Structure formats: structure tokens, C-alpha cells
Amino acid sequence: MQNSQRKPLAALPLALAASLAAPAFGQFEDIGAQDPVGFLITGDGEVGYGQFISGDLVIEPHRWTSAGGIETLINPASPIGFANAASHDGSVVVGYASVNDSGFIDPRALRWDASGTVTELTPAAGAISEAFQISGDGSVAAGVYSDGTTNFHACVWDAAGTLTDIHPTFGDSYSTVIALSDDGSTVLGRTFDPVGSFARYFVWTAATGSVELPLFGGLTISPESISGDGSAIVGRVSLPTFNDFGIFYWSQATGYIIDDPSTGEPSQVRISRDGNRVYGLVSFSVFTDEAAIFTWTPAASFQFDQPNMELSLYGASFDGSVLVGAMGGAGLDRRAFRWSSGTSFVELAAPTSRSFATSVSLDGTVVGGAFIADSGERRSVVWRSSNQIGTNYCGPAVPNSTGSGAKIEMRGSNVSELQALTLTAIDMPQNAFGMFIAANQDGFVMTPGGSLGNLCVTGPAVVRLDDPGEVFNTGLFGSATITLDPSSFDGPNGPIIPTFGERWYFQAWFRDANPTAGSNFTDGASVPIF
Numbered sequence: 416m417q418n419s420q421r422k423p424l425a426a427l428p429l430a431l432a433a434s435l436a437a438p439a440f441g442q443f444e445d446i447g448a449q450d451p452v453g454f455l456i457t458g459d460g461e462v463g464y465g466q467f468i469s470g471d472l473v474i475e476p477h478r479w480t481s482a483g484g485i486e487t488l489i490n491p492a493s494p495i496g497f498a499n500a501a502s503h504d505g506s507v508v509v510g511y512a513s514v515n516d517s518g519f520i521d522p523r524a525l526r527w528d529a530s531g532t533v534t535e536l537t538p539a540a541g542a543i544s545e546a547f548q549i550s551g552d553g554s555v556a557a558g559v560y561s562d563g564t565t566n567f568h569a570c571v572w573d574a575a576g577t578l579t580d581i582h583p584t585f586g587d588s589y590s591t592v593i594a595l596s597d598d599g600s601t602v603l604g605r606t607f608d609p610v611g612s613f614a615r616y617f618v619w620t621a622a623t624g625s626v627e628l629p630l631f632g633g634l635t636i637s638p639e640s641i642s643g644d645g646s647a648i649v650g651r652v653s654l655p656t657f658n659d660f661g662i663f664y665w666s667q668a669t670g671y672i673i674d675d676p677s678t679g680e681p682s683q684v685r686i687s688r689d690g691n692r693v694y695g696l697v698s699f700s701v702f703t704d705e706a707a708i709f710t711w712t713p714a715a716s717f718q719f720d721q722p723n724m725e726l727s728l729y730g731a732s733f734d735g736s737v738l739v740g741a742m743g744g745a746g747l748d749r750r751a752f753r754w755s756s757g758t759s760f761v762e763l764a765a766p767t768s769r770s771f772a773t774s775v776s777l778d779g780t781v782v783g784g785a786f787i788a789d790s791g792e793r794r795s796v797v798w799r800s801s802n803q804i805g806t807n808y809c810g811p812a813v814p815n816s817t818g819s820g821a822k823i824e825m826r827g828s829n830v831s832e833l834q835a836l837t838l839t840a841i842d843m844p845q846n847a848f849g850m851f852i853a854a855n856q857d858g859f860v861m862t863p864g865g866s867l868g869n870l871c872v873t874g875p876a877v878v879r880l881d882d883p884g885e886v887f888n889t890g891l892f893g894s895a896t897i898t899l900d901p902s903s904f905d906g907p908n909g910p911i912i913p914t915f916g917e918r919w920y921f922q923a924w925f926r927d928a929n930p931t932a933g934s935n936f937t938d939g940a941s942v943p944i945f
Contacts, residue, residue: 460781462505601645
């Protein structure tokens with residue numbers, strides 16, 4: 416292996432260093448999507464999707480995985496495309512892309528599978544269509560298509576791409592999808608005249624077809640969200656008092672339940688996928704955007720948490736106990752936050768004050784979003800509750816004398832300018848000497864040099880991190896930690912500088928006696944460097 420000479424770490428600004436040291440959601444992983452137009456993570460938190468502006472100013476849909484990085488979902492005939500929704504595991508993505516027909520650019524609904532193969536969801540060649548939403552298992556998509564005239568109809572597609580028109584028999588000539596239930600059984604939709612007539616709302620299932628959502632006492636309702644099984648619908652309702660709004664909860668079992676926050680006007684009214692919690696924002700002044708998060712249940716009515724800042728709300732966990740968005744104050748840049756009833760508002764670390772959280776995993780432990788660099792460039796990022804970044808591989812490691820396989824963890828940030836990539840090796844023998852290894856390729860060499868374990872890094876740039884302060888002793892806890900500047904690995908032939916987005920692989924080697932004196936390795940961990 417090559418020796419390395421590490422350049423010294425520059426001091427982090429105190430505010431940023433404190434932010435990165437936060438015990439929960441204090442670190443993030445830049446995924447390398449430059450100039451994203453949008454980025455959302457899936458239910459399991461291991462896949463993301465969205466679109467970014469490529470070098471030739473084309474908007475391209477993409478999918479990101481924690482293990483494989485960014486995959487561009489290219490439709491060769493499409494100069495512009497959007498990935499709008501994905502299944503919980505990210506294996507199916509739906510959206511649309513434009514196709515040039517005789518000089519006209521018309522959108523076509525598309526479905527990308529796990530391999531990136533694209534299927535057009537339109538019912539016939541030349542029909543305009545867009546897919547907006549997808550069920551958690553990826554089997555049902557919902558959106559709109561043109562019926563061959565100037566009208567658009569709400570529709571659903573099955574896994575084979577077969578279209579079902581769900582435009583109701585009542586109402587106007589246009590209809591659209593507001594929400595698709597997580598199980599794919601139910602669509603909440605709206606029918607309207609684009610010129611501006613009174614909107615009417617409907618609920619569709621395969622068994623009932625499209626049935627009008629009944630009105631309540633002559634009040635104007637604005638449905639916004641549907642529960643995961645399609646049994647409950649929530650939204651805003653105009654109340655009889657002047658310019659006053661409340662929320663409504665409706666199900667077949669309960670009918671309408673109307674409630675008024677009395678202290679402000681609700682917005683972004685949503686229901687959790689499990690159907691047990693309604694949440695959203697309440698604005699307290701017509702002169703500012705300062706707002707509070709509210710949660711609501713039929714039993715507990717409204718509960719508020721107000722940070723005295725402007726708020727935007729973008730995503731929620733399965734049960735609605737974790738919410739994410741952006742917060743700020745008048746004249747200040749917005750900052751990404753994660754909220755829960757236990758922690759209230761927690762700011763998510765970013766290298767600038769301009770950041771926002773767009774989505775959260777079903778269990779609330781992974782948050783997706785973006786920050787805006789000082790240069791104005793937008794970057795997509797992922798925050799994790801464990802504070803770990805990157806992906807582990809080549810495991811489990813061969814058991815050492817403790818009886819366990821040693822593991823490597825990465826924390827901090829993979830953004831070079833922060834100089835804060837932290838490697839930790841655990842479950843090693845006590846009081847054993849060792850070092851970390853870095854390389855630009857993964858590999859597998861069984862028991863190299865008579866070691867008990869396996870070497871999992873290779874390539875033209877294999878670096879031993881053995882400078883003063885980097886060679887470690889595992890001590891009483893059988894662990895070791897170092898913090899690196901990932902912008903440069905200086906080998907004997909000069910600096911080894913990772914290219915932008917290049918994935919690097921890390922492992923720890925340590926002395927072991929199992930049963931005779933020898934050595935062993937942790938598993939491997941990798942992360943792209945940006």
C-alpha cells in the first residue's frame with residue numbers, strides 16, 4: 416500500500432462546527448446532483464428522485480440510490496422531463512417527458528422500472544398525459560390525459576400501463592387528481608371548468624367508480640389530502656364568519672367533522688398515511704408569513720407549536736409525528752428543519768443559511784432536501800438521524816477475537832470544503848493498534864498477507880492513513896475515530912485529489928489474535944466526494 420501524508424485540517428467556523436456536532440440530524444450527505452429542480456426521497460429513505468438541469472440546460476429526471484449514486488432516467492426523444500413520484504423502495508418512478516411532434520412539445524406520462532427501462536403510459540400515440548402520483552408498492556399511478564379534445568380527464572394506470580378513465584359523470588369537462596391513497600385503492604379528484612366555475616370533488620375506487628364528495632351545510636370545502644387506505648379525507652373549509660377558515664375531516668364512518676383553530680388561518684392541511692393525525696400550518700397575521708405547526712385529532716383538537724418565524728411545510732412521516740420543511744424570519748434566508756412532538760424544531764446542518772427539507776422517510780429517520788451554495792448553485796442532500804453517511808459493503812467482516820465482525824461508520828460530511836469526514840471503527844479488540852485505509856475502488860482480497868480478514872479496497876490510489884495522530888489504539892472500548900479532509904489524499908507521488916463525485920472506499924486494519932497473533936479488517940464503507 417502507498418503511504419500518505421495528510422495536510423492539516425483547517426479550523427471550521429465555530430457556528431458550523433457546533434451545528435455539525437449536533438447529536439441528531441447534525442450531518443448531511445451531498446448526493447452530487449448539481450442544479451436540481453427538485454429532489455425527494457422515498458419511503459425507505461435509501462432512494463431519491465427528481466430532476467436537474469444538465470449542462471445543455473435540459474431538465475432531466477433522475478433517480479439516486481445510497482449505494483449507486485445518480486442514474487439519469489433519460490427518454491432519448493425528450494428534451495425535458497420530470498420525475499414526480501416513486502414507490503416506497505424507489506424501484507418504480509413515474510412522471511412525464513416531452514416529445515416533439517411536428518414542432519409541438521407535448522408531455523407523455525412515463526413509468527421507469529428498477530432497471531431504468533421506460534414505459535409510456537399514454538392510451539394511444541399522440542395523446543397528452545402526465546403522471547403525478549404512485550402507490551407505495553408502485554402498482555398504481557394516477558394523473559391526467561387528454562381525451563382527444565381540449566379537455567383533460569383524471570385517470571389511473573395499472574402496473575402494465577393500462578389506463579382507466581375516472582372522469583366523473585357529473586361536473587365539468589375537466590378533471591384532475593388531488594391525491595392517491597398509499598395503497599392505490601382510492602383517488603381524490605376535482606372536476607372543474609378551466610374558465611373558472613365552481614369546483615366539485617369526487618372519490619374514486621374500482622368498486623364504486625367516481626362518487627361526488629358531499630358538501631357540508633352549504634360551506635365551501637377544499638379537500639387537500641387522503642389517508643393511506645383512502646378512508647379519510649381532510650382539507651380546508653370556509654366558515655360562516657367573515658373571512659374565516661377551519662379544517663374538515665371526512666370519512667364514511669364519521670361524516671364531516673369541522674373544527675376552527677380560532678387563532679389563525681389553516682393552510683397545507685394534510686392527513687398522515689396511517690389516518691390518525693391531521694397536521695398543517697396556521698398563519699396568525701395577514702401582514703407576515705409567521706406561522707405555527709398544528710396537529711389535530713378528533714379527540715385532542717388543535718395542538719400548536721410556534722417558532723415565531725415564517726414556515727413552509729413539505730413532508731411527513733407515516734404517522735405524522737415527524738414533519739419537515741423550511742423556516743426563517745423576515746429578511747432572513749430559509750433553513751431546513753425537522754419537527755417532532757418530542758424535539759420541536761431542529762435545524763438541519765448545512766454549509767450555508769439557505770436550505771430546505773423537502774421530504775422524509777416513512778419512519779422519520781431520513782430527510783431529503785437541498786441547500787443553496789454561496790455561488791447560487793443548488794445542491795441536493797440527505798440528512799440521517801443516525802448521523803451516518805455513505806454505504807457499508809463487504810460485510811459482515813470476519814469475526815475477530817471479540818467474537819464479532821468489526822464495522823466502520825462514516826459521519827460528518829462528504830463535502831470537501833467542510834473538511835469534516837469522520838471515520839469510526841467499532842467492535843475491534845481492546846488495546847489493539849491499527850490504521851484506516853482509503854482507495855478509489857472497491858475490491859476483495861481474501862486474507863491478504865496472512866490476515867484473518869479480507870481486504871475490500873483496491874485501485875490505483877490505495878492510501879494508508881498512518882500519519883501522526885492517525886495510527887490508532889482501540890483502547891478499552893475497542894474503537895477508533897479520525898476526521899479527514901477528503902479534498903486531497905497525498906501519496907508518495909504527489910496529491911491524490913478525488914474528482915467531483917468520485918466514490919471513495921474506506922476500511923480499517925487492526926492487530927488481532929484469533930487465536931494466534933495476526934491482523935484483521937472491518938467491513939468497508941463508501942461515499943462520493945463532492
